[in-house]
Amino acid sequence: DTEVTQTPKHLVMGMTNKKSLKCEQHMGHRAMYWYKQKAKKPPELMFVYSYEKLSINESVPSRFSPECPNSSLLNLHLHALQPEDSALYLCASSQARRVGTEAFFGQGTRLTVV
Amino acid sequence: DQQVKQNSPSLSVQEGRISILNCDYTNSMFDYFLWYKKYPAEGPTFLISISSIKDKNEDGRFTVFLNKSAKHLSLHIVPSQPGDSAVYFCAASELGGQNFVFGPGTRLSVLP
Numbered sequence: 305d306t307e308v309t310q311t312p313k314h315l316v317m318g319m320t321n322k323k324s325l326k327c328e329q330h331m332g333h334r335a336m337y338w339y340k341q342k343a344k345k346p347p348e349l350m351f352v353y354s355y356e357k358l359s360i361n362e363s364v365p366s367r368f369s370p371e372c373p374n375s376s377l378l379n380l381h382l383h384a385l386q387p388e389d390s391a392l393y394l395c396a397s398s399q400a401r402r403v404g405t406e407a408f409f410g411q412g413t414r415l416t417v418v
Numbered sequence: 419d420q421q422v423k424q425n426s427p428s429l430s431v432q433e434g435r436i437s438i439l440n441c442d443y444t445n446s447m448f449d450y451f452l453w454y455k456k457y458p459a460e461g462p463t464f465l466i467s468i469s470s471i472k473d474k475n476e477d478g479r480f481t482v483f484l485n486k487s488a489k490h491l492s493l494h495i496v497p498s499q500p501g502d503s504a505v506y507f508c509a510a511s512e513l514g515g516q517n518f519v520f521g522p523g524t525r526l527s528v529l530p
Binding site for chain 1 (some may be wrong): 450452454459460461462463464467507514517518519520521522523
């Protein structure tokens with residue numbers, strides 16, 4: 305099973321809403337990632353969790369709040385977003401801190417902020 | 419400053435021919451390289467990877483070549499099929515690193 309499952313697939317939210325994106329994997333991976341991808345651009349790293357601890361935060365605004373409740377789950381809590389935050393949000397997982405490991409991506413959540 | 423570059427935004431190839439997608443990188447600390455394929459509105463799908471200790475890795479129709487001295491890698495797809503039409507991203511990571519740095523992608527169109 306090399307599947308990373310993200311829910312919801314699509315989300316439309318207002319600028320005053322609070323919502324959460326969810327990600328789940330059962331590959332035993334101990335590194336999980338949130339990436340953001342705008343149209344015609346490559347995925348850009350937002351956060352990395354390693355062994356359920358936040359290890360990288362790429363200067364992401366505080367209106368994005370990650371959470372890793374256990375080794376299989378990763379959430380991204382959204383609050384007071386701006387229209388420019390509309391993008392495809394990708395979750396990924398990999399074996400933690402090993403040479404020669406690939407990241408497996410979910411299908412993404414297409415977020416539209418209105 | 420882009421650490422991973424894919425200088426061809428698009429490539430068109432006839433079905434059955436070879437597709438060659440190129441990637442250059444600037445960070446000499448990168449030691450693991452990956453190719454991902456992406457369809458619109460989907461997440462990237464891992465295709466093939468190569469460690470810096472190798473210069474070639476082959477998996478079916480896909481072969482990745484690495485020229486470490488030139489900081490260049492390429493993905494060869496042969497024979498190309500219409501289902502290969504997608505955006506291909508080159509990505510790189512450092513030893514013990516926790517980030518996968520992506521290039522801007524190349525859109526491959528395989529024409530029947």
